[in-house]
Amino acid sequence: MFVVVWKVFVLLIISQVHSEPMKIKSYSEQNSCDIGKLADEIASYDKVVKDIIDYVVRGPFKWKTYDELAKFVDLFGARPSGSKVLEESIDYMIKLTREEGIEHIVTEDVEVPHWVRGTEKLTMVQPRIKDIALLGLGRSISTPPNGISAEVVVVHSFDELAKIPNKEVEGKIVLYDPKFTSYGETVIYRSQGAAKAAEKGAVASLVRSIAPFSINTPHTGSQNYDEKVKKIPTAAISLEDADLIRRIYNRKEKIVLNITMSSTYDTKVSRNTLIDLKGTNYPEQLVIVSGHIDSWDVGQGAMDDGGGLFVSWAAPVILKRLNLRPKRTLRSIFWTAEELGLVGAYAYEEKHRNENNKINFIMESDEGTFAPRGLEVAGTPKARCIVAEILKLFESVNATTLVESNSPGSDITVLIQKGIPGASLHNANERYFWFHHTEGDTMNVEDRDELDLCTAFWTAVAYIIADISADIPRY
Amino acid sequence: MFVVVWKVFVLLIISQVHSEPMKIKSYSEQNSCDIGKLADEIASYDKVVKDIIDYVVRGPFKWKTYDELAKFVDLFGARPSGSKVLEESIDYMIKLTREEGIEHIVTEDVEVPHWVRGTEKLTMVQPRIKDIALLGLGRSISTPPNGISAEVVVVHSFDELAKIPNKEVEGKIVLYDPKFTSYGETVIYRSQGAAKAAEKGAVASLVRSIAPFSINTPHTGSQNYDEKVKKIPTAAISLEDADLIRRIYNRKEKIVLNITMSSTYDTKVSRNTLIDLKGTNYPEQLVIVSGHIDSWDVGQGAMDDGGGLFVSWAAPVILKRLNLRPKRTLRSIFWTAEELGLVGAYAYEEKHRNENNKINFIMESDEGTFAPRGLEVAGTPKARCIVAEILKLFESVNATTLVESNSPGSDITVLIQKGIPGASLHNANERYFWFHHTEGDTMNVEDRDELDLCTAFWTAVAYIIADISADIPRY
16 A cells, blocks of 8 residues: 555656746746836737637648648749749739739839759769769859869868968869858858859869758759859769768878859849738838748759748738738738849848838748747847747747847848848758758648648737737837 | 755655666566576676677777778779679678688679669659659669650559559559558569559559658669569659659649650679688588678668678678687678679578578678667577577667567578578668668768677677577577
């Protein structure tokens, strides 16, 4: 009998210990937020949050984000900047939105880069013949038709390259093989690699793909030539091939590569798409949700940024369907030509510069639409306190986290730099860079239920910010 | 004060609960093993196990398995059956072994298939143009030079295909898209898919790659035509492309593919390699460790089966270095042409049929050399009890698990079917099929320290079985 009582007793203690974990302080507590009566007003939106979540997660909108995204992605596939298919996909989105009875849709022309990948082939010819998978980087120039054959110099970093005498780099191919730490820290070897290698006299440059994991997967991306330095062909190779070359290089063996790349480059006219759900009280005041509609030419642009595009498409659609008209205008923007340098966003900022003071808050999803966790927020301490208070309403979907960031998102950084408060979707995107800018960016990365959670969260957050009595303060 | 005492008390209880988990019964306990005094004899090998582990994990052999494997893989890359590079790699392994002072090395000629992949291209031409990554399956015939253009029929299973009237399959391409469950259960759609589709009048067949995860990665592998049915071209496509086609198919849209494949097929002479560390007392009695030296033509054959090759290479080398000569002969075999149908193993069994009764135990590593966990063992209950007793000595490396299997391994199943007891390496290979038969089978999959653990485990287990007084009983 004692044994039994003792066991029950132990279980009770354990369950008590487990059910009362040490409480982690919320953002509001950590930052001594005091937003006065606004907190009560925000709390009063709990019913509308529940309604939106119900409508999306259990109601008529269940799996609609995924299904519409799949139809779109399956129909168009990759939508590179300047391509005909991108324009067709924009027309499709406009039609899809009109079918929801939303009338305020405009497009704004943007001159965009049109870089078209041609033949690409990379072969190790010494010490043995081996085909190497590659993806040219955005705007890379072509090689001569028979390619460039040259010895390889492998460096971990720009510092290491700088220390090598120029004559040991001249006429060679530089391979950068930085260890992936974070995207932000490592991506400089993709974006600036060609320029820095050309400065030293290299004839081409390669970069170990900016990714933490690979199945021999090259990752493309944009890069910037230095106009003062000769342009050289530049491409990404897989982690595996970069590491193979590094091992051979460390054994002091001579490595010769032949690289052949072709491409064309001109400009075309594309369009940003602006969809407005007009505010009831302050229609000139804007809360923006956004994602980009263009993609890289590899993969299907399902994750980057089909997911962000469709949760931002869904926000006005759901509010319209639920007859929830906020006081301020909710604007959904589908940016064009993000991948070649935030081209659509820069054009928008320039065109609307006079009315940027009317943007109350700007949101973007461009880092995955996996399970939502909250927002990455730029703005004043008070702005963040208001957003943190709103996030408290999303405990049921585990999306209450506020991450401070000075430049959340990609396109919206153009406007955030001007002092507009904004946020990007904080989500469970630990595997995002496994697929980013690769042939693996497909619908298989997306999850029906996680997309629903993102859609509900995105719509409800935007609605509250567009509807509350207070503006989001700015610097 | 009470609070503090209470907390300490709770912690004590919790730590007690945690430090006394419910003990899982060992294999020996579960199966009421009684091997008498042999258990004491086996236990007396604890010192030699420790010595071998020390030598490999902390001593002069530390990281040597990885480094030698890397040198080998970097030098030769893929080693397909019938290729010149495979024969060169066999010569290299012989030289590497001779340099260790091991003299008893023989090779035995084997006629092997020589299937050479040529051009391969698959394009979805309707409802939209999309390039689809593919890998022809082993021995696939070519298409006509301009390829085959045909509509697609998508089925989950052979049962589903059987139910479709022949006239709806005739002239079409069959795509099998079984959901991956286990390799054994799903691989039939790769190995038998072409034969079953041809039976229904299909002109080509495709299979969703036999894998649980993908970054748009096609997986090749062997397949068997039915000699009574017309041979049709057959290939694997990625999970992503198969799922894309399935979604479009489910929307009742017509899908047309153009598939172009070329290949050549003849036979060549290759070699099995047999390395003997002669037994001191019963040199005619054999304990075999093995892996296959050939690989698929994609990837580098680092995992499949470079790892198994090198841990089996290391066993006699380490025993020689440590002057540990077992009573029975330890034979290390590098099988040739495993990938095209266990060709080397069948040839060995045929050639050595008269002496197969001298094989006391046969081991193979061909499912990864990740962290070792134990062995998958085929044999009589008593054989398994003896092996389980040996595995108890590997608690320090967490490799004590005995998994019962009737056909462990791949090549060795040829001999196990004849009643010879044997085992394959049980290891932490949860991601094995992410990389299997793909361009991602590279050194990046391998881990220096895990390879060391495998090498030490493999060597010590083989030594004990080759040295103990009792033979492993057989049916």
